[in-house]
Amino acid sequence: MNITGISLNHKTAPIEVREALHLNREEIADFIPRLREAFLEEGFVISTCNRTEIFGFLKNDSIDLNPIISALINFKPVEGIKPEHFKKYFSCGALRHIYNVASGIDSLVIGDSQILGQVKESFELAEEMNFTGSLIKKFFDSAIRVGKRAIRETGIGEGAVSISYAAVQVVDKIFANLSKKSALIIGAGETGELAAIHLKDKGVGKIAIANRTIERAEKLAEKLHSEIVPFQFLKEQLHNFDIIISATSAPNTIISRQDIAAAVKKRKGSPLCIVDIAMPRDIDPEVKNIDNVFYNDIDSLKIIVDQNMQRRVNQIPEVEKIIMEEMVSFIGWYNTLEVIPTIKSVRDFFESIRTDELEKIKHKISDEDYAKLDDMTRRMIGRILHNPTIKLRSLAESGTNYQDTANYSLILKELFDIDNKNKDNNSKD
Template structure:
């Protein structure tokens, strides 16, 4: 398979270069016509914050990786980038890499759940830009299949791998119906926002945001459709919440043990979860000693993250097995592409014999008889070749037994010595 491609990712380039080379959707749309013109017949461009990948079928034999890198850097020059920042792939290696990317085993966070969607988007752009031919379409289908199988058949995407999601996992081990609980998120920064989004995604009934700067709280509240609790009064309302997630940049504790004791008194001892995902910490860890108070800080939550990452690492061999299976399937299909030329060669071979034989008797029979003989031999060849042609085509199109298709094609070529005939005909043409 004449597939070549390049990849720049977290293993080959520092974040500054990855960020600088990152291509937005609009940029990809602009780059594709250039690639079509200079490098590829068909292909795709994938660009995320951690990787930029370009793969495709070259327009002509001489085109290699340097041309692809050249076209990319001409379109988006990046200071300090070098060819060493790129990995280069060809044929089998290229397919294996694309499959590995789609399953998330090549991601910075193993089993990254977003990558399959990003791969799908890259394929969709190619399709829209008329940059996807039959080869790439088949590759897209298999790639998506690999990604889905990895999620369905392995635990590669299981468990929380971010601190904020780990916090939610702990909350779910305490409360049976998280959707009926109320939560307060203190701090509207990046971490607080991520936690609030996870809570919303889990269906938490009532979420409230509090932040020292009211405008930021309002912004986040609007984003996740939640309430706001004024920062000045949030301690007075603590008892109304079953889950409190704190992620501010305050240098001191903003909630001390006395606040928690007062809160528990008002809650009549009903359980509460306090997740302190700030550095330095926001909540006095002494709170953990109070009955029915489940306090966790970033260190304890990181234990869950590390455990889950290790579990995902253990799933890599299972995912690699899926990658291998699907590579075999793709290349088996690819090998059947040889069927159509083989059928054509057999037909040409028979036609040639027919013409030779007819030529020999052309002057020995009347014109009327010759026409009859010509018609008869044409029908004879048609009937003789009908069954093998149809069967071979059907077998190849069904895609169920690639091995059989390959053996049949090879037998056909061997029996009629077609490869030699094709070679001779090429020589004559040359």
């Protein structure tokens, strides 16, 4: 199997190099023709902020991947990049690596669900550029299957592994029907926006944004189809919300214990979930001592993130089982490719004998008899070749008796003198 791969990722290179080497869609589209021209029959290029990888089937039998690495470095020169930053993969190693990538176990954040989509996009681009064939398609399909099975059959992608998503997990543990809940996001920065998006994805019924600069609040509110709470009226509005997520860059606390106590009183004890993901904190942490107030800050949410991360790490052996199953399946399929030409040649040989003999009697019998004979001989040849075909195919699929497979193929060709006959036929053509 001459599939190969090169990879520069978070395990092999520092972040500056990874970021600088990142190829956007246009750059990949520019680079693919160079790969096709000099190195690969077919392949695809994955590039994210954490990894740049090239997979493909080599044009020749050379196993030197340094020219591909040099070509990439020349294509996008990056300060400090060295060939040692690349890891090279061959045959089963390449197969295993793409499976590791697709399943998320090779990601910086174990179980990262985005990588599967990124692998798909890379392949789609390669397809658009006519850089894919049946082999790489099968290779890609099996990688996607591994990724999907890992998500479906294991817990590799479960649990929050970011602070903003951990906040949503806490919210989820307090409230049942989020569509009837309302959330207030204080701070329209990147963190606040991410938290708001997660809440919206979870189906929170109403989201409102409060920000010191009203324009930023309006921008985010428009994006999320949410309401705006004027910052100056923030404290008077707190009781209207079941969830408060604060992520401003204010230097001091902006909401005191008294503010929350007053809000809880107005809410008649209805639970209030407060998540303070600002640094320094926006809300007086003393609010956690108020009954029916659930207060979480970055430190407490990090406990959830760490636990979930550990749980994902514990799932790696389960994912590896899936990877092994899919590797066996892919290699089995690949090995059958070796015997398919032999099987085809033998079948063609028998078919040519059959048609020759039929031709000889075609004018001596009626059309009806000819049709019967044609059908009967076809079935006869099919039955004669059934067992050898199955045997050869299963030997190849098992992948363990490579020598046996080669011997059987050779014997068949020798016995029926197939190679010579093919050459004769070709020369006649």
